[in-house]
Amino acid sequence: MSVLVLRHGESTANVEGVIVSSPGARALTEVGLSRRGREQATEAGRRAREAGLDAGTIVLSSDFARAAETAAVFAAELGARGARIDARLRERDFGPFDEGPASAYDGIWAADAAGRSGEHGVEPVASVARRVGAVLAEADALAADGRSVVLVAHGDVLQIALALGEGRDPHEHREVPHLGNAELRELGPARPVPADASARA
Numbered sequence: 321m322s323v324l325v326l327r328h329g330e331s332t333a334n335v336e337g338v339i340v341s342s343p344g345a346r347a348l349t350e351v352g353l354s355r356r357g358r359e360q361a362t363e364a365g366r367r368a369r370e371a372g373l374d375a376g377t378i379v380l381s382s383d384f385a386r387a388a389e390t391a392a393v394f395a396a397e398l399g400a401r402g403a404r405i406d407a408r409l410r411e412r413d414f415g416p417f418d419e420g421p422a423s424a425y426d427g428i429w430a431a432d433a434a435g436r437s438g439e440h441g442v443e444p445v446a447s448v449a450r451r452v453g454a455v456l457a458e459a460d461a462l463a464a465d466g467r468s469v470v471l472v473a474h475g476d477v478l479q480i481a482l483a484l485g486e487g488r489d490p491h492e493h494r495e496v497p498h499l500g501n502a503e504l505r506e507l508g509p510a511r512p513v514p515a516d517a518s519a520r521a
Contacts, residue, residue, distance in 0.1 A: 322463060322468050322469075322506050322507075323456065323459045323460060323463050323468075323469045323470075323471070323506070323507045324468065324469070324470045324471070324504055324505060324506050324507060325470070325471050325472075325473070325478045325481055325482065325499070325504070325505055325507055326364060326390065326391075326394060326470050326471065326472045326473075326502065326503070326504045326505075327472075327473070327474065327475060327478055327499045327500065327501055327502060327503055328353070328357070328361075328382075328384075328386040328387040328389075328390040328472065328473070328474060328501065328502070329353045329354075329356070329357030329358060329359075329360035329361040329364075329386070329389075329390045329393075329501050329502040330353065330354045330356045330357035330360060330501045330502075331351055331352065331353055331354060331357055331386035332351050332352060332353070332354055332386075333351045333386070334354070334357075334422075334501065335354050337421060337422045337423075338419060338420065338421060338422060339414050339417050339418055339419065339420055339421070339422055339424065339425070340384075340411075340418065340419065341411045341412060341413050341414040341417075341418050342413065342418045342419075343383075343384075343407075343410060343413075346419075347384045347385065347410075347411070348383060348384060348385060349385055350385065351384075351385055351386055352385040352386055352389045353386055353389045353390060353393075357386070357389075357390070357501065357502070358389070358393060360501055360502035361389070361390040361393035361394050361502050362393055362397060363502065364390075364394055364397075364502040364503075364504050365393060365394040365395070365396070365397025365398055366397055367504070368394070368397070368398060368470075368504055369397060369398055373398055373468050373470070374398060374399070374400075375398060375399035375400050375401075376400070376467050376468075377395075377398050377400045377467065377468045377469070377470060378400075378404070378459075378462050378467055378468070378469045378470070379391050379394060379395045379398075379400055379401075379402075379403040379404065379469075379470050379472060380403065380404050380405075380406050380409065380455065380459065380469065380470070380471050380472065381403040381404070381405055381406065381409060381471075381472040381473070382405075382406070382407070382409035382410045382411065382472065382473045382474060382477070383405045383406070383407050383409075383410055384410050384411055384474070386474075387409070387410075387472050387473055387474060388403065388405060388472075390472050390502065391403035391472040394470070394472065403472065406455060408451040408452065408454060408455050409452070409455060409471060409472070409473040409474075409477060410473070410474070410477075411473075411474040411475075411476070411477060412442070412443045412448050412474070412476040412477055412480075413442070413443040414428065414442050414443070415440060415441030415442045415443070416440055416441050417440070417442065428442055429494045432445050432491050432493065432494065433491065433492065433494060433495075435491065437491055445480060445490050445491050445493065446490070448476065448477060448480050448490070449480050449484060449490040452477055452480055452481050452484070453484060453511070455471065456471075456481065456484065456485075456507070456511050457511065459471060460511065470504070475499065476493065478499050479493040479494065479496055479498075479499060480493045481507060482496045482499065482505065482507065482508070483495075483496050484510065484511060485507035485508030485509070485510055485511065486508045486510060487508070487510030
C-alpha cells in the first residue's frame with residue numbers, strides 16, 4: 321500500500337505566530353491544537369476514510385503535542401488503533417529562533433537553499449533528512465504488508481520527507497508545494513537520503 325504524510329492541524333503556536341521547536345514542556349505538552357486545528361484533523365480523517373483508508377491504517381506520529389493530538393483525532397476517525405509515537409518525527413530544532421516570530425522561517429529556508437543549512441544553531445537539513453529517512457524505511461516495510469502508513473509531523477520535517485520522496489536534494493524542500501495544516505499527501509516513490517546530504521552543512 322502507500323505511505324502518506326499528514327501535517328498537524330492548526331496549533332496554538334500557529335495562531336500566535338511563534339516557533340515552538342525545542343523538545344521541552346511547551347512543545348511536548350502545552351502547545352496543542354486550536355479549535356480550528358481539531359476540526360481540521362477531524363476533516364482530514366473523514367476525507368481519508370472516504371478515500372479508502374481504514375482501521376488497518378498505521379499512524380506514526382511525532383511526540384510533540386500538536387502532532388500527537390492530530391494523530392489521535394485522525395486515527396479515531398479511521399477507527400484505527402492509536403498512533404505509534406516516534407520522536408524522530410519531531411519538529412526540526414530551530415535553535416535560537418525557538419519561541420521567536422515565525423517570520424524567521426524565511427531566512428532559514430533561504431539559507432537552506434543557498435547551501436548554508438545549519439546556520440546560527442538551527443538543525444541542519446541533512447540531520448532531519450537522516451532521521452526522517454530512517455522512519456521512511458521502516459514505514460515502507462510496514463506498507464509492504466499491504467497496509468497504508470501515515471506519518472503525522474511538522475512543516476519542515478514533512479517538506480524534507482516529500483523532497484526525498486521526489487528524489488530531490490532535501491535542501492530543496494521549499495521547492496516542493498507547501499503542505500498546509502492537516503493536509504494529507506501521498507509520498508513519492510524515491511526514498512534514499514543522498515549520500516552527500518551531510519556535505520551541505
